[in-house]
Amino acid sequence: MAPKIFIDGEHGTTGLQIRTRMAGRRDVELLSIPEAERRNAAMREDMLNSADVAILCLPDDASKEAAQMVAGNNNVRVIDTSTAFRVNPSWAYGFAEMDKQQAEKIKAARFVANPGCYPTGAIGIIRPLRAAGILPDGYPVTVNAVSGYTGGGKQMIAQIEDQSRDDAISAPHFLYGLTLTHKHVPEMKIHGLLDRAPIFSPSVGKFPQGMIVQVPLHLDDLAEGTTLESIHAALVAHYAGQEIVTVVPLDESRKLPRIDAVELAGKDTMKLFVFGTPGASQVNLVALLDNLGKGASGAAVQNMDLMLAS
Numbered sequence: 001m002a003p004k005i006f007i008d009g010e011h012g013t014t015g016l017q018i019r020t021r022m023a024g025r026r027d028v029e030l031l032s033i034p035e036a037e038r039r040n041a042a043m044r045e046d047m048l049n050s051a052d053v054a055i056l057c058l059p060d061d062a063s064k065e066a067a068q069m070v071a072g073n074n075n076v077r078v079i080d081t082s083t084a085f086r087v088n089p090s091w092a093y094g095f096a097e098m099d100k101q102q103a104e105k106i107k108a109a110r111f112v113a114n115p116g117c118y119p120t121g122a123i124g125i126i127r128p129l130r131a132a133g134i135l136p137d138g139y140p141v142t143v144n145a146v147s148g149y150t151g152g153g154k155q156m157i158a159q160i161e162d163q164s165r166d167d168a169i170s171a172p173h174f175l176y177g178l179t180l181t182h183k184h185v186p187e188m189k190i191h192g193l194l195d196r197a198p199i200f201s202p203s204v205g206k207f208p209q210g211m212i213v214q215v216p217l218h219l220d221d222l223a224e225g226t227t228l229e230s231i232h233a234a235l236v237a238h239y240a241g242q243e244i245v246t247v248v249p250l251d252e253s254r255k256l257p258r259i260d261a262v263e264l265a266g267k268d269t270m271k272l273f274v275f276g277t278p279g280a281s282q283v284n285l286v287a288l289l290d291n292l293g294k295g296a297s298g299a300a301v302q303n304m305d306l307m308l309a310s
């Protein structure tokens with residue numbers, strides 16, 4: 001019998017994209033509730049407890065409630081796409097490529113916390129450098145990023161696409177998270193293996209899907225002898241043996257005049273680049289992804305497939 005999957009929040013931005021990715025799949029059975037009943041707690045509880053894998057695509061509070069609804073039912077495994085459980089040690093962190101053991105941890109887990117979109121890029125860059133001893137304790141890491149506006153869910157999509165609203169956003173590009181206390185900072189610190197919280201400056205551009213995450217570094221403050229080439233080699237070694245996170249060869253990235261935030265829109269992969277001038281003292285590490293692809297729905301489906309393969 002095909003495993004049953006219930007997407008709680010299936011009519012929201014992340015949920016819909018997961019449904020699209022599952023369309024036509026015969027190896028899973030999708031359980032569903034009508035859109036008008038999406039907040040019917042009794043129906044949701046029933047569906048959640050009928051599923052083999054429940055994928056929660058809800059705000060944090062609703063995710064916590066849903067997790068509670070299935071807590072006593074060991075037949076149900078859970079993937080949560082919210083921020084609620086990402087730094088909870090009882091939940092496996094759903095970034096399969098972040099180290100060599102992570103895919104096995106996800107396969108075996110009952111509870112998987114899907115990573116945030118920005119942290120996927122930031123951790124994808126930072127963690128390999130911490131693991132290789134290149135990025136020392138105390139380094140003041142900064143993370144600067146731009147996301148497509150679907151990152152803000154139904155609310156922000158409406159604010160940008162419907163300019164007649166009182167709360168419409170007309171800016172073509174805006175910074176936010178100005179208090180430097182964005183909800184993704186703890187996740188970046190813990191799964192990035194950092195001893196100091198990074199300064200995180202997010203922004204949104206007037207395009208629906210896509211994301212650039214930048215981590216600029218001073219080579220003089222890294223492990224002795226670190227060069228642009230050795231950072232690139234460490235990333236290549238870290239991501240060897242899989243196809244979802246790729247490290248762009250230096251001879252290719254050197255020729256690029258610019259990076260397009262929407263290049264990977266609609267894709268579930270992530271590209272990493274090492275920019276800078278050979279022999280100079282600074283590098284800029286860049287992750288390119290789709291906030292709704294490897295940054296959310298694509299990663300959720302990848303995690304579901306790992307869990308079903310166990």
Ligand SMILES: NC(=O)C1=CN([C@@H]2O[C@H](COP(=O)(O)OP(=O)(O)OC[C@H]3O[C@@H](n4cnc5c(N)ncnc54)[C@H](OP(=O)(O)O)[C@@H]3O)[C@@H](O)[C@H]2O)C=CC1
Pocket residue numbers: 008009010011012013014015038039040056057058059060062081082083115116117150151152153154155291292295296
């Ligand atoms: N968008 C993105 O790029 C990313 C999103 N995420 C995370 O995914 C989760 C979902 O976000 P997103 O899809 O963008 O948000 P949306 O606002 O687009 O969708 C959320 C859905 O959940 C429903 N919902 C809200 N509260 C409840 C509740 N109490 N009970 C049942 N259903 C409820 C909403 O219904 P209603 O229409 O009635 O409000 C809506 O259908 C969030 O935790 C977000 O942080 C993670 C990574 C990236």
Ligand SMILES: CC(=O)N[C@@H](CCC(=O)OP(=O)(O)O)C(=O)O
Pocket residue numbers: 081082083115116117118147148149150151152153156183202203204
């Ligand atoms: C553009 C935008 O608003 N992005 C959201 C993050 C994306 C999201 O909601 O996902 P998480 O579950 O990973 O938090 C934000 O900054 O709150």
